[in-house]
Amino acid sequence: GVLVFVRDITGRKRAEEEQRRSREIAERLAGELAVIAEIGRLIDSTPAIGEVYERVAFETRKLIPFDRLSVSLNNPHEGTQTIAHVAGKEVPRRLQGLSFSLKGTINDLLIRSRSGVLIPSEDIPELVKSLPGLRSVLDSGLRSVMSVPLIVRNEVIGALHFRSQKPDEYRPEDLRLAERVGEQIAGAIANARLYGNLKKTGHSLRESEKRFRALVEQAAVGVAEIDIAT
DSSP: OHHHHHHHHHHHHHHHHHHHHHHHHHHHHHHHHHHHHHHHHHHHHOOOHHHHHHHHHHHHTTTSOOSEEEEEEEETTTTEEEEEEEEEOOOTTOOTTOEEEOTTSHHHHHHHHOSOEEEOGGGHHHHTTTOGGGHHHHHTTOOEEEEEEEEETTEEEEEEEEEESSTTOOOHHHHHHHHHHHHHHHHHHHHHHHHHHHHHHHHHHHHHHHHHHHHHHHOSSOOOOOOTTO
């Protein structure tokens, strides 16, 4: 009788634990969907990439803890990267707006791997030898590293970085969500660049129209616009 009673308690506890875990997974997935939906709504509502960065940091923090979130964009022709946005802890030589070499950095690694990386805290000191860009992470007291590539038209244009002072802060489910957020940011950057190009084209057309109208209206004789090169 005692043995059966113990088995019943053990089985009940196991069932309760499985139910609790199932609820946690369901709540996590619901939270991820809500965050992704809100970021998508924001991207559709504004072409201002700076505003997108700020709101993405705010929404993502609801599920992924971080002491520093940053977006860095690659400049492959110059062999550099530029930090486009920072939320949270500032890191010397890694301030918003600064550019530095791509070589030996996480961005350089992501260009080759084309997939997110989650580095165990205990591995970071050893990896500094091959990725000296991680030195700034250690020197700033950050102990957890997670980064995902930003890919536009099959090109890795940059990276989204999460850093935490708590060791081993990130898990595979965090990486999965970070990759989805990275996809949305890459889409927002592509939209912002397209919008900027369209504005430039529109401005050029308006300037050409104004110039031609001034020539015609002010000329006393017939006017022709020519291209010397042709």
